[in-house]
Amino acid sequence: MPYYRAVGEIPHKRHTQFRRPDGALYSEELMGVEGFSSESALLYHVGLPTAIVDSAEWEPPGPISGAVANRPLKPRHFLTHKLDGAGLDAVTGRHLLLGNGDVRLSYVAATEASPLYRNAIGDECVYVESGSGVVETSFGALAVGQGDYVVLPTSTIHRWVPAAGSGEPLRLFVIEATGHIGPPKRYLSAKGQFLESSPYCERDLRGPSEPLLAEGADVEVLVRHRAGGTKLTYAHHPFDVVGWDGCLYPYAFNIADFEPITGRVHQPPPVHQTFEGPNFVICSFVPRKVDYNPLSIPVPYNHHNVDSDEVLFYTGGNYEARRGSGIGQGSISLHPSGLTHGPQPGAAERSIGAEFFDELAVMVDTFRPLEIGEGGVASEDPGYAWTWSGRHSGA
Numbered sequence: 001m002p003y004y005r006a007v008g009e010i011p012h013k014r015h016t017q018f019r020r021p022d023g024a025l026y027s028e029e030l031m032g033v034e035g036f037s038s039e040s041a042l043l044y045h046v047g048l049p050t051a052i053v054d055s056a057e058w059e060p061p062g063p064i065s066g067a068v069a070n071r072p073l074k075p076r077h078f079l080t081h082k083l084d085g086a087g088l089d090a091v092t093g094r095h096l097l098l099g100n101g102d103v104r105l106s107y108v109a110a111t112e113a114s115p116l117y118r119n120a121i122g123d124e125c126v127y128v129e130s131g132s133g134v135v136e137t138s139f140g141a142l143a144v145g146q147g148d149y150v151v152l153p154t155s156t157i158h159r160w161v162p163a164a165g166s167g168e169p170l171r172l173f174v175i176e177a178t179g180h181i182g183p184p185k186r187y188l189s190a191k192g193q194f195l196e197s198s199p200y201c202e203r204d205l206r207g208p209s210e211p212l213l214a215e216g217a218d219v220e221v222l223v224r225h226r227a228g229g230t231k232l233t234y235a236h237h238p239f240d241v242v243g244w245d246g247c248l249y250p251y252a253f254n255i256a257d258f259e260p261i262t263g264r265v266h267q268p269p270p271v272h273q274t275f276e277g278p279n280f281v282i283c284s285f286v287p288r289k290v291d292y293n294p295l296s297i298p299v300p301y302n303h304h305n306v307d308s309d310e311v312l313f314y315t316g317g318n319y320e321a322r323r324g325s326g327i328g329q330g331s332i333s334l335h336p337s338g339l340t341h342g343p344q345p346g347a348a349e350r351s352i353g354a355e356f357f358d359e360l361a362v363m364v365d366t367f368r369p370l371e372i373g374e375g376g377v378a379s380e381d382p383g384y385a386w387t388w389s390g391r392h393s394g395a
Contacts, residue, residue, distance in 0.1 A: 003192065003202050007140055008211040008243030014042055031248060033154065033180055041246030043138065046213075047236030053218060054233035060224045062096030062106060067371035075341060076334040077326060077384030078376050080107040080173075080313075089114035090126075090160035090172055091222065095375025097332060098311060100368045102279040104176040105311060107332075107375060109169035114160045116238065120225040122177035124152045125275060125282060127255075127362050129315050129330065131170035133162040138241050139249045140208025147255040147360075149274070149282075151181055153248050157221055157238045171330070173313050175364060179278035192247075200274075204257040207249050214239035255360065260288035265296050269363065283363040287317060290357050299351040302342030308365040310335040316360030321347045325387040333384070336369065345388060 011018040018026045029049045032040030043049075070076065083095045091114040094106040110133075132145040137158040144150055152158060162170040175181070187198035194201040216237035223230045253274075261271040272283035290298035299321040314322070314331045321343035327333065335341035343351075372380075386392040 004245070004247050005207050005249060006243075006245035007208055008044075008241070010042070010044060010243040010245050018044055020046065026242065031153075031155065031246075033248065039246070039248040041139070041244050041248040043241045043244040045236075046240040046242065049238065051235035052232050053235050056231045056233075058222055058229040058231040060222075060229040061092055061094045062099075062104065062373055062375070064096070064099045064101075064104060064371070064373070067096065067099055067373045068377070069371055070334070070336050070369065073336060073338050074385040075336070075339060076372070076376070077381040078332040078334070078379045079330065079381055080171075080332055080375075080379060081109070081330045082379040083107055083375055084109045084169065087112055088169075090162075090170065090174075091115060091117045094174055095378070096373025097376040097379075098334060098370040099373055100366060100370050102178055102368055103277060103364070103366060104174075104373075105332075105364060105370075106174040106176070106373075107172070108174065109171050110160060110162050111169050113162070116157055116159050116219065116221040118155050118157045118221055118223045119152070119176065120155045120223055122179050123154050123181040123277070124150075124177070125175040125181045125277075126150045126152070127173040127175070127313070127315070129171035129173060129313075131162060131168045132166065133160060133170045135160055135250065136212055136239065137208065137250050138212075138238050139244060140210055140212045142206065142208060142250060142252050144252055148252045149255065150250065150252050151275070152250045154180065156250055158250070173315075173332075173362060175277075175282065177277040177280070181275050181277040181282070184273050184276045184281075199259045199261060199271075200253065200257055204253055206252045211242055211244075212239050213242070255284050255286060255362075258284045258286050260286050262289050263291065264293040265291050266298060266300060267291075269365070272363065279368055280364055280366040283365070285312075285359055285361040285363065287358045287360065288356070290351075290354055292355075297348050297352060298354045298357065299343045299347050302340055304337075304340040305365065306337060307367055309337055309368075309370045310341070311364040311366070311370070313362040313364075314360075315362060317358040319359045319361060320351055320354070320357060323347060323350075326381055326384060334370065345390070
C-alpha cells in the first residue's frame with residue numbers, strides 16, 4: 001500500500017505497554033511482507049493471536065496439480081455463468097479456470113457466507129462482477145459491490161458475506177498470486193505517492209474505517225499454505241483487534257474510478273494497467289472516448305504478445321472487437337502465446353468513425369503459460385477458436 005492508515009485505539013509509541021480496561025496487556029502483532037524490509041501493520045488483539053487449540057488437514061479447492069496444459073494450443077472461451085450452483089461460498093466454492101506457478105484465476109457465484117480464511121501463499125485481488133456484500137477481516141469490514149477490486153494482503157484472516165435477501169449471487173473473479181499485488185511502480189513516486197500521471201490515486205482507495213470486534217472461542221480458520229491446506233482452531237476469535245496502524249491492509253478500488261488514458265490512435269494495453277503481481281499484470285478496460293485521428297481504427301490491431309498469455313474477463317457493456325464470437329457477460333477468453341490474436345472479422349471496418357466504446361473488462365496477462373483447471377474444462381465453449389475463419393477443418 002502506498003500510504004499510512006490508523007484505525008481504532010493504538011498506543012502513542014509502538015512496541016510499548018498498551019493495556020486493556022482490566023489491566024492486562026493487549027497482544028501486539030506485527031504483520032509484514034518481505035521480512036522486516038517492506039510494508040507492515042501493527043495490530044492490537046484482545047487475545048493471543050498465536051493461541052491455537054487444534055490443527056487438521058484441509059483440502060483447498062482447485063488444486064493446480066489437477067490442471068491440464070493448453071494442448072492442442074488454441075484460443076479458448078469460458079462461460080463462467082455455467083459454473084453457478086446452489087449453496088456456494090466465496091472460498092470453498094471457487095472453480096479454478098486457469099493457473100500457473102505465479103497466479104491462479106478462479107470464479108465463484110457465492111450465495112452463502114464463507115468460512116474464515118487465510119491465504120498464506122500470496123495476495124488476492126478479487127473483482128466483483130455483480131452482487132454486493134461485506135468482506136470481514138481482522139482489520140475491519142469492507143462493504144463491496146459491482147465493479148470493486150478487493151485486494152487482500154497475504155495471510156489476512158477474512159470471510160466473504162453476500163448481502164442477505166438480494167436474491168442475487170455475489171459473482172467474483174478471483175486472482176490469487178504467489179506474491180504481492182499492488183499498483184504499478186511507474187504510477188508511484190520514490191516515496192510511494194501516486195503520481196499525477198497515474199489513472200487513479202489514494203482518494204480512490206477504500207480501507208477499513210473502524211475495528212470489527214467479534215467474540216468466540218475455538219474458532220476455525222481455513223488456511224491455504226505452501227504445503228497444502230490446514231484447518232486451524234484458534235482459542236480466541238481472530239476478529240478481536242481494537243486498533244491497528246501501518247501501510248499494509250485490505251482495500252477496495254472501484255473500476256469506475258479508473259481514468260482511461262486515450263490518444264489520437266489506438267493505445268496499447270499497458271495504458272489500462274491497474275495492478276501488478278509476480279510475473280503478471282491486471283488491466284481495466286473501461287468506457288472511454290476512442291481514437292480521434294481522422295483515419296484511426298479504434299479497435300485493437302492484430303497482435304502477438306510473444307511473452308504473454310492474455311486472459312480477458314468481459315464484465316459489462318458491449319465489447320465491439322468480439323462481436324460475433326459468442327463473447328458475452330461473464331465470458332473469459334484465453335489468447336495464449338504462440339498465436340496471433342485480434343478483433344473478429346469485420347470489427348475493424350465497423351469501428352471506423354466510432355467516438356466512444358461502452359465496454360468493461362478485466363485483463364490478466366501472465367508471463368508464463370497458463371494451464372486449464374476444472375472450472376475451465378467444465379465451462380469451455382468449444383467453437384470459439386474457429387470464429388475468425390468461420391470453419392473448422394474437421395467440420
